[in-house]
Amino acid sequence: MAENKDDVTVELNRLRASIDNMDAALVHLLAERFKTTQRVGILKAEHDLPPADPVREAEQIQRLRSLAAESHLDPEFAEKFLTFIVSEVVRHHEAIRRERPDPS
C-alpha cells in the first residue's frame, strides 16, 4: 500500500501502465474478432443467410454470463458488452448484404 505522495504517484502510474496494456489487448482482440465476423458476413451474404442469428446470440449470452460469474465480473455488464458488439457486427452484415451485387 502506497504511503507518501511520491509512492502514490508511482503506484498510480504502475497501475495505469497495466490498464494501458490491457486496453491495447482488448483493442487487438476486438480487431481480430471483427476480421472474423466480416468473413462470416460475406459467407452469409453469398449463401443468402440472414445477417443476425438470435439463437446463436442467446447461446453466447448464456455462455458469457456464466463465464463472467465464474470470473467475478458482473453478468449484466458482460451481456451488455456482448450485445453492443453483436449489434455492430449485425449492422456490418446488413451492409455487406446490401452492397453485394444482385444475383438476378
Ligand SMILES: C=C(O[C@@H]1C=C(C(=O)O)C=C[C@H]1O)C(=O)O
Ligand atoms: C457472427 C455471426 O453473426 C451475428 C453476430 C454474432 C457475433 O458477433 O457473435 C452472433 C450471431 C449473429 O447474430 C454469426 O452468426 O456467427
